Amino acid sequence: MNPESLQRLFDNWARTWLSQFRSDETAASPLSDDPRFKDPSWTATPYGQFLLKWYEAAARTAKEIGNFGTALPPHQKSVWNFYVQYAIDALSPSNYFLTNPQAIQRAADTRGESILIGVTRMLQDLQRNALPATSDMETFKVGKNLAPTSGSVVYQNEIFQLIQYEPLATRVNAVPLLIVPPCVNKFYAFDLNEQKSFVRFLLEQGHNVFIMSWRNPRAGETHHSWADYVFDGVHKAVELTCEVGDSAKVNLMSWCIGGALAASAIGVMNPNEKKRVASATFLTTLVDYSDHGEVGIFIDEPQVCAFEPRVRMKGVMPGQDLAKAMAMLHANDSIWNFYVNNYLLGDNIPPFDVLYWNSDTANIPADLYQYYVENMYLKNLMRVPGALSLRGRKMDVSKIDVPCLFVSASEDHIVPWRTTLLALELVSGPSEFLLTEGGHVSGTVINHPAKSRKSYWVNGPRTMGPDAWKEGAERRQGSWWPEWCSWVSRIDDRQIAAPKELGTDTWPALEPAPGSYVVEQVPQG
Known part of the structure; x- marks a missing residue:
């Protein structure tokens, strides 16, 4: 930063502060509509008004500092802007007891119990990290x-358990369904x-449903690779x-990184x-990684290389580390909101099943994590025929010549739908694309028709231009789940009598669903 830039920054900072505190004390703050400051204590008292004015001035000054990142290359500029905004959000007076009038009043009202x-x-x-x-x-x-x-585990190895569910119809589809979730x-x-279950819905529609339950690996006790998860996982x-x-x-059917594993598995078959x-x-699966979406903030060669020693030392990518990174993308909603309510206000924490699931994290083997990040996210090699090899077999996603349906969500900040659309030109079989409203989870695996107020788009023109595809697609109200049932029945609609027992003589039921792997307590730090 040269002297002229520093002087300009100081002058702007001084003008900002003077304008803030010379203004009408009773004027409404631009932050008054911010959910962080919705409590009347922020605007009804001189102390609260002062804090809002201070924060407005500080945030504006920080953004002025952030403007010095405009000369950086595009990715570095995005990283710079992200961390500047993260710092601004972290320094909000709402996040600190002595600068949160609502927290101070709550402490007085509860005589310190809060x-x-x-x-x-x-x-x-803190003890749980x-x-x-x-x-x-x-x-x-x-x-x-x-x-x-209800169901039973019918197979297990060191990597996963296979669950078969009890049928809920007298006749089932002749072709069973295997779901590959993210690891x-x-x-x-x-x-x-029962009200949100995709599995139960599919069973009610007459599908014979199986699902993989990945084992949660312990630090220092696993050396499984991407190839192991493909061959000893998906193939098996x-x-x-x-x-x-x-x-x-x-x-x-596969989802997110489970989709990447499934695409790899078919690509080497x-x-x-x-x-x-x-x-x-x-479901929300990248095959072309040319655009990482918001997750790309954390993925570049310097950051991946800097983090690799920690991952290698532990033997896993800790699930909590991934959860924290995802939460940082929307820190006010995913971190600071709960920080204030839980710690400063002492509010009761309501039960929320989706958020419970999201916090029930799982580790990833270090070898698998590094392979995925380096070869897919950094080098974008999955889309290149023969560029990757697993156990001596060249991976080629153009070998995926079976009927394919790619389902993505319009508000997904983890897997951008516009990039998932590119998979249509990479596979060689008949393929279709479906776009649903909602986010990474809420748009896809939690979208029961009985409660869905969403809509989805199908039958778009064969184009790699996402805007043209969406403009030419047919919009339909409701959940996409029944649409999938119609799609798969067009491929094969044969039905057979539902199995009377789960498993077989060769592969008998080992234990009731959901199995032991999903409830195994494994340190996440």
Whole structure:
């Protein structure tokens, strides 16, 4: 920063502060509509008004400093702007007890009880190396009021358990459905409760449903790679689903990084293995990684290289680290809101099943994480035929010649839908694209038709231009789930009698769903 720039910054800072505090004290603050300052104490008292004016001036000054990043290359400029805004949000007076009039008043009203509650919670979260709780953690229990659908584990190895669910119809589709969830989250987003469960909905529609439950690896005890998750994970699950489901083929549905694993798995299948896949559905899945979306803030070569020693030393990418990174993308909603309510105000923490699931994090093997970030996110090699090799087999996503449906969400900040559309030109089979309203989770796996107020777009023109696709697509009201059922039935609508028992003589039921892997307690730090 040269002297002229420094002087200009100082002059702007002085004018900002003088204009703020010379203005009418009773004038409404531009921050008065901000959810962080919605309580009347921020505008009804001189102290609150002073704090808002101070914060407005400080934020404006910080943004002036941030403007010095305009000369940086585009990615570095985005990273710079992100951390400047993160610092501005972190320094909000609402985040500190002595500069939060609402917290001070709450402490007076409760005779200090709110302080005791908040400090106790903070110490508990610090011990767990966790973010502020987003849901009442005592209300939910996996296998009871979460993941409640009846089924059995019919296979397990060191990487995953395979769950088969009890049919809810007398006749089921002849081709069973195998769901591949992300290995960075636990599978029960697909089966939260009876009112939201995608699994239960599919069973009611006559599908014979299987799902993979990835094991949560312990630090220092795992060396599994991307290839292991492809061959000993997805390939094995496809093989077992065919055997237990008494079918030559399966319909494959995958989500997020589970979709990347599924695409890799099909991309290295030999002709006989690929005959087992009747169709492939990819939920919010990148095959082309040319645009990372908001997650790209954390993904560049210097940051990945700097973080690699920590990952290698632990042997895993800790689930809590990933959760914190995702929360930082929308810090006011995902971090500071709960920080204030839990610690400063001592509010009761309400139960929220989706947020409970989101906080129930899982580790990722270090080898798998580094392979994924380096080869897909940094080098974008999944889209290049033969650029990657797994156990001596060249990966080629153009070999995916089965019917494919790519489902993405319009407000997804983790996997941008405009980039997922590019997968249509990379696979060689008949492929379709469906865009639903909502976010990464709320638009896809939690979108029950009985409660959905969303809509979705289908039948867009064959173009890689996302705006042209959306403009030419047909918009329909409701959940996309019934649309998927119609799509897969057009591929094969044969039905057979529902199985009377789960598993087979060769692969008997091992334990009731949701299985032991999903509830295994593993340190996340």
